[in-house]
Amino acid sequence: MITIDGVSRTFGPVQALHDINLEVADGEFLALIGRSGCGKSTLLRQVAGLDKPTAGRVLIDGEQVRAPRRDVAVNFQRPALLPWRSVLDNVMLPVEIFKWDKRENRDRALHLLETTGLAQFAKRLPHELSGGMQQRVALCRTLIQNPRVMLMDEPFSALDALTREELSMELQRIHIETGTTIVFVTHSIQEAVLLADRVAVLSARPGRVRQIVDIAIPRPRSFGHNAHLEEVAAASAELHQLLLENHLPPAPAPQRNR
Ligand SMILES: Nc1ncnc2c1ncn2[C@@H]1O[C@H](COP(=O)(O)OP(=O)(O)O)[C@@H](O)[C@H]1O
Ligand SMILES: [Mg+2]
Numbered sequence: 001m002i003t004i005d006g007v008s009r010t011f012g013p014v015q016a017l018h019d020i021n022l023e024v025a026d027g028e029f030l031a032l033i034g035r036s037g038c039g040k041s042t043l044l045r046q047v048a049g050l051d052k053p054t055a056g057r058v059l060i061d062g063e064q065v066r067a068p069r070r071d072v073a074v075n076f077q078r079p080a081l082l083p084w085r086s087v088l089d090n091v092m093l094p095v096e097i098f099k100w101d102k103r104e105n106r107d108r109a110l111h112l113l114e115t116t117g118l119a120q121f122a123k124r125l126p127h128e129l130s131g132g133m134q135q136r137v138a139l140c141r142t143l144i145q146n147p148r149v150m151l152m153d154e155p156f157s158a159l160d161a162l163t164r165e166e167l168s169m170e171l172q173r174i175h176i177e178t179g180t181t182i183v184f185v186t187h188s189i190q191e192a193v194l195l196a197d198r199v200a201v202l203s204a205r206p207g208r209v210r211q212i213v214d215i216a217i218p219r220p221r222s223f224g225h226n227a228h229l230e231e232v233a234a235a236s237a238e239l240h241q242l243l244l245e246n247h248l249p250p251a252p253a254p255q256r257n258r
Helices: 040-048 087-091 093-097 102-115 131-143 161-178 189-195 229-245
Strands: 002-011 014-024 029-033 055-060 072-075 149-153 181-186 198-202 209-214
Touching: 002 040, 014 040, 014 055, 014 209, 029 040, 029 189, 040 055, 040 072, 040 149, 040 181, 072 131, 087 093, 087 102, 087 131, 093 102, 102 131, 131 161, 161 181, 161 189, 181 189, 189 229, 198 229, 209 229
Parallel strands: 029 181, 029 198, 072 149, 149 181
Antiparallel strands: 002 014, 002 055, 198 209
């Protein structure tokens, strides 16, 4: 369980986050959505232990996060592969860093590459692969850690729409199979509705949790025609409205007669 407890973060005069309170249950898929600059990445970095809150704290299983943890993996918008290492050696990187058994994990790495359609590319270098394939390699590198928690910061946003759909479907499959807890930052309503159990909508800066929307649509979910089009449309419309209202100036305080 992840507990975000009264987290605020300021950078000099800029207040990026204000008093964020959120809980993410084990196995839950939480999407964080909000306009650009509202503090999504900053919030994810607090959970990852890559930055310290100015106030409040983050707990994972009751333990305060003060540094990156081995059981928490982070994926960024750019796949951040090492260009001189083969696809397989990139996937094996955590195994080397954590000094895990190489032979055993090599088989796992090959299996992960196979399940993500990359088996023939194991010996290739990252630059020989498309952006979507590189992001798949990054996903395999995360999965080989068997993380309890995956923190993903707009991992598919640099990809074209169809590749993004494919990778979202893949992530959904992985989440269903592994039950990993996932916090997924996105500005795509479509991705949030496809993937999440709950969507936390952040307000414009300073980021606060504006609302949490439950997405109670059975899995597996799919894009395009499916049996739950009405629920998908309703959830999307609600998120759309919440994000749009973010752009409006604050409503004037109601006039009261005293
Ligand atoms: N290291 C930093 N130093 C100064 N300001 C920062 C830093 N990181 C983020 N910010 C500011 O905090 C706000 C939130 O940024 P960010 O979390 O990247 O937003 P998002 O990911 O939602 O687009 C922005 O105004 C950004 O300029
Ligand atoms: Mg960001």
